[in-house]
Amino acid sequence: MILGIGTDLANIERIAGVLDRFGDRFRNRVFTATEQRKAEGRLDTPGTYAKRWAAKEACSKALGTGLRMGIAWKDMHVTNLRTGQPVMHVTGWAAERLARMTPEGHEAMIHVTLTDDHPWAHAMVVIEARPYG
Numbered sequence: 527m528i529l530g531i532g533t534d535l536a537n538i539e540r541i542a543g544v545l546d547r548f549g550d551r552f553r554n555r556v557f558t559a560t561e562q563r564k565a566e567g568r569l570d571t572p573g574t575y576a577k578r579w580a581a582k583e584a585c586s587k588a589l590g591t592g593l594r595m596g597i598a599w600k601d602m603h604v605t606n607l608r609t610g611q612p613v614m615h616v617t618g619w620a621a622e623r624l625a626r627m628t629p630e631g632h633e634a635m636i637h638v639t640l641t642d643d644h645p646w647a648h649a650m651v652v653i654e655a656r657p658y659g
Contacts, residue, residue, distance in 0.1 A: 527629070527632070527654065527655045528652060528653070528654055528655075529588075529627050529628065529634065529653040529654065529655050530587070530588035530589060530590055530627070530651075530652075530653040531587075531588055531650070531651070531652050531653075532583070532584035532585060532586065532587030532588035532589075532650070532651045533584050533587070533648070533649065533650045533651075534579075534580040534581075534583035534584040534587065534648070534649055535580060535646050535647070535648050536576040536577070536579045536580040536583070536646070536647045536648075536649075537576070537645055537646060537647075538570075538572050538573050538576045538642065538644055538645050538646065538647055539572075539645050540576075541572050541575050541576040541579060541647075542572035545571075545572060545575065553575075555599060556579065556582070556599040556600070557575065557578060557599070557600070557603070558600055558603040560603065560605055561575075561578050561603055561604060561605075564605075564606070565578070570642075573642050573644070573647060576642065576647035577604075577640040577641070577642055577647040577648075577649060578603075578604050578640075579647070580640070580647050580648060580649035581602070581604050581612070581614060581638055581640055581649035581651065582599055582602045582603075582604075583649070584638070584649040584650055584651040585602045585614055585616070585620070585636070585638070585651045586602065586620075587651070588636075588651040588652065588653045589616075589620060589623045589624060589627070589653070590623075590627065591623060597618075597619050597620050597623070598618060598619065598620075600617075600618075601616060601617050601618040601619055601620035601621070602614060602615070602616055602620050603615050603617075604638065604640070612638050612639070612640050613636075613638065614636040614637075614638040614651060616636065624636075624653070627653075628655050629655055631657060631658055632655040632656060632657055632658065633655070633656055633658060634653060634654070634655055635653070635654045635655075635656055636651060636652075636653050636654075637651065637652045637653075637654065638650070638651050638652075
């Protein structure tokens with residue numbers, strides 16, 4: 527059963543400009559230390575940040591809130607499996623929202639996909655409820 531779907535586009539050049547203008551203030555407000563390490567270790571640093579920005583926006587939409595109602599940027603963060611597959615994690619208010627929307631007897635699974643084709647970064651998040659067992 528699908529609980530929510532969210533998608534978002536981010537302009538890589540816009541994110542690059544925000545990084546140039548606000549630097550660590552922006553990075554520390556929006557991205558976890560793990561996300562920052564990943565982005566700073568990549569050749570396309572702005573593109574990596576833009577994909578994660580888009581993923582956070584898409585996740586907030588899939589949760590049915592958008593970035594309001596108490597959800598914080600760092601309540602949603604992306605890591606990668608060894609295979610490179612992105613994984614969305616939620617904490618804080620986002621995790622509480624996810625728990626409230628998950629039917630009893632089910633577990634929530636968050637699926638995320640990231641891509642970019644300069645100048646755009648795109649993310650899609652699908653939240654699925656699977657019955658236990």
